[in-house]
Amino acid sequence: MSMDKLGDFISRQKWLKPVEAALGATADALFLKDVPFGEKLRNFFHGTWFGHPLHPVITDVPLGAWTAATALDIYELATGDDHLARGSDVAVGIGLLGAAGAVVTGLNDWNYTYEKPRRVGALHAVINIAATACYLGSWWQRRNGCRRHGLTTGFAGFGLSLVGAYLGGHLVYNERIGVNHAPEELPHEFVPVMKEADLPDYKMVKAKADDIPILVVRRGGQILVMAEKCSHLGGPLSEGEFDGTSVVCPWHYSKFDIEDGHVIVGPATYAQPCFQVRVRNGQIEVRAPRGMVANPY
Numbered sequence: 001m002s003m004d005k006l007g008d009f010i011s012r013q014k015w016l017k018p019v020e021a022a023l024g025a026t027a028d029a030l031f032l033k034d035v036p037f038g039e040k041l042r043n044f045f046h047g048t049w050f051g052h053p054l055h056p057v058i059t060d061v062p063l064g065a066w067t068a069a070t071a072l073d074i075y076e077l078a079t080g081d082d083h084l085a086r087g088s089d090v091a092v093g094i095g096l097l098g099a100a101g102a103v104v105t106g107l108n109d110w111n112y113t114y115e116k117p118r119r120v121g122a123l124h125a126v127i128n129i130a131a132t133a134c135y136l137g138s139w140w141q142r143r144n145g146c147r148r149h150g151l152t153t154g155f156a157g158f159g160l161s162l163v164g165a166y167l168g169g170h171l172v173y174n175e176r177i178g179v180n181h182a183p184e185e186l187p188h189e190f191v192p193v194m195k196e197a198d199l200p201d202y203k204m205v206k207a208k209a210d211d212i213p214i215l216v217v218r219r220g221g222q223i224l225v226m227a228e229k230c231s232h233l234g235g236p237l238s239e240g241e242f243d244g245t246s247v248v249c250p251w252h253y254s255k256f257d258i259e260d261g262h263v264i265v266g267p268a269t270y271a272q273p274c275f276q277v278r279v280r281n282g283q284i285e286v287r288a289p290r291g292m293v294a295n296p297y
């Protein structure tokens with residue numbers, strides 16, 4: 001089955017609907033949806049401060065630790081040599097700590113997805129939670145003298161974690177969750193975008209630089225230009241809000257500084273490209289960012 005067909009198949013699984021509702025309610029409560037401090041908490045777990053989503057960084061911890069534990073357990077079973085058993089048990093514990101971080105960061109990111117990615121993400125979460133539960137059981141069995149059972153439960157957890165990782169890959173590579181949606185190929189030479197006379201004050205206007213959608217705004221004596229497609233999931237920033245210093249995306253309310261594009265509020269983690277601006281013969285021209293021009297006149 002191709003990756004696209006797999007995504008379509010999962011999106012038709014209606015039994016995941018209540019799972020989505022439960023995960024959404026948990027995320028809203030855990031990340032303090034209606035509390036002012038919640039914004040800081042959510043930004044932290046998104047990785048807004050990091051300039052990169054935090055979730056894929058943390059998932060390496062359980063996957064790496066549990067892979068090591070599996071290799072040591074196979075060695076123990078194959079040779080009967082249990083000298084490395086303690087190392088395997090420690091790896092299982094490290095994986096459990098990493099899994100807690102992966103669950104929290106993943107749930108926070110998932111809560112800003114819709115439709116197919118949301119459903120695939122719900123299944124990804126269920127499988128990874130099941131893998132974590134297996135490893136929790138394995139850890140308990142190892143500590144309580146049921147070593148053989150502990151290894152078997154660990155193998156089941158490892159198999160589930162691989163399926164979960166595969167779906168995580170699907171979310172990134174097929175559904176483009178967690179990747180930068182802002183344009184990367186920007187014009188290196190100045191290109192005309194619109195007449196200066198057509199630009200009102202403090203109102204965002206959508207235009208194009210070559211084929212790249214941009215938003216243009218006049219703020220007093222300055223003309224500021226930013227890529228229009230939101231780095232989070234591609235929302236149309238020109239349809240959002242401009243308060244004089246920042247732009248808020250209409251889809252999930254990420255907030256970007258209008259001067260340098262840095263993320264002020266997530267869920268976005270990647271900065272929004274801003275353009276260098278000049279005015280020639282009444283025409284606004286832009287090119288790839290090399291710092292903003294404070295006064296284009």
Ligand code: FES
Nearest residue numbers: 230233235249252
């Ligand atoms: S598309 Fe999600 S915040 Fe812009």
